[in-house]
Amino acid sequence: xxxxxxxxxxxxxxxxxxxxxxxxxxxxxxxxxxxxxxxxxxxxxxxxxxxxxxxxxxxxxxxxxxxxxxxxxxxxxxxxxxxxxxxxxxxxxxxxxxxxxxxxxxxxxxxxxxxxxxxxxxxxxxxxxxxxxxxxxxxxxxxxxxxxxxxxxxxxxxxxxxxxxxxxxxxxxxxxxxxxxxxxxxxxxxxxxxxxxxxxxxxxxxxxxxxxxxxxxxxxxxxxxxxxxxxxxxxxxxxxxxxxxxxxxxxxxxxxxxxxxxxxxxxxxxxxx
Numbered sequence: 001x002x003x004x005x006x007x008x009x010x011x012x013x014x015x016x017x018x019x020x021x022x023x024x025x026x027x028x029x030x031x032x033x034x035x036x037x038x039x040x041x042x043x044x045x046x047x048x049x050x051x052x053x054x055x056x057x058x059x060x061x062x063x064x065x066x067x068x069x070x071x072x073x074x075x076x077x078x079x080x081x082x083x084x085x086x087x088x089x090x091x092x093x094x095x096x097x098x099x100x101x102x103x104x105x106x107x108x109x110x111x112x113x114x115x116x117x118x119x120x121x122x123x124x125x126x127x128x129x130x131x132x133x134x135x136x137x138x139x140x141x142x143x144x145x146x147x148x149x150x151x152x153x154x155x156x157x158x159x160x161x162x163x164x165x166x167x168x169x170x171x172x173x174x175x176x177x178x179x180x181x182x183x184x185x186x187x188x189x190x191x192x193x194x195x196x197x198x199x200x201x202x203x204x205x206x207x208x209x210x211x212x213x214x215x216x217x218x219x220x221x222x223x224x225x226x227x228x229x230x231x232x233x234x235x236x237x238x239x240x241x242x243x244x245x246x247x248x249x250x251x252x253x254x255x256x257x258x259x260x261x262x263x264x265x266x267x268x269x270x271x272x273x
Contacts, residue, residue, distance in 0.1 A: 001077060001253060003261070004070040005051035006193070007058070008042040028057060044070060069193035069261065071253050073233070078240075081233030083197035083205055087250030088116035088125065088229070113245040121182045123227030125158045132156040134238050139209035159212075160229060164204050166215035166222050167230070167254065168196040170263050175218070178226055187223045189216055196262045197230070197254040205232050230254070 009021040045051035115128035145157040173190040210231040
């Protein structure tokens with residue numbers, strides 16, 4: 001697995017507005033243009049020396065930033081990797097019940113080629129018939145409820161079993177209430193890109209293929225977080241092989257407990273004042 005080192009110079013300010021890098025960042029943007037895209041929001045460094053050089057420049061200039069990790073699997077690692085967040089398209093329900101919202105929006109999702117959809121407000125997941133066919137064959141303990149809700153096309157509610165342990169976040173920046181969810185007492189965690197699947201979770205996923213995570217554990221507490229599906233790389237690879245759109249773009253590897261970065265806590269950012 002490849003580790004990328006990321007510097008972000010545009011992010012949400014604690015007071016609620018989106019803070020943008022100003023003219024005092026122009027020299028930094030020019031100097032490290034090869035490591036960003038046309039949006040110049042984040043700079044991705046595949047090697048540590050250039051990353052630390054860029055950090056040193058920002059510190060000397062007294063400029064604000066956020067630094068974090070981005071993990072990327074090599075193509076030949078995917079099928080055997082034990083734990084990834086299952087890539088899906090988030091659906092914002094716009095204050096309607098989930099089924100009503102899906103009936104309204106799923107036609108456009110189908111037209112756009114999306115086949116795994118999650119309602120942001122309820123955390124429920126719905127998949128296309130061909131995704132359900134793949135998952136039913138490769139997983140255990142998943143409850144399926146057919147829903148013929150889009151121009152005669154059958155979709156399925158997907159309810160996997162729960163992971164035995166919370167996902168571990170070794171270095172949280174902040175914990176805030178997740179106001180887009182209708183689930184009581186749900187929080188979101190701002191962190192440095194590292195999430196860890198415990199040995200028990202890895203063993204459980206090897207048995208069932210896909211499971212739900214409802215909690216995150218930090219070094220000091222366990223909190224309820226937005227529901228998410230965690231799957232093995234074999235599942236992700238199977239969905240990729242049938243052409244499920246964006247499955248790799250939205251699937252993110254979790255670290256395992258033997259990874260050298262899985263438990264190391266370190267200061268990873270300079271926050272706006």
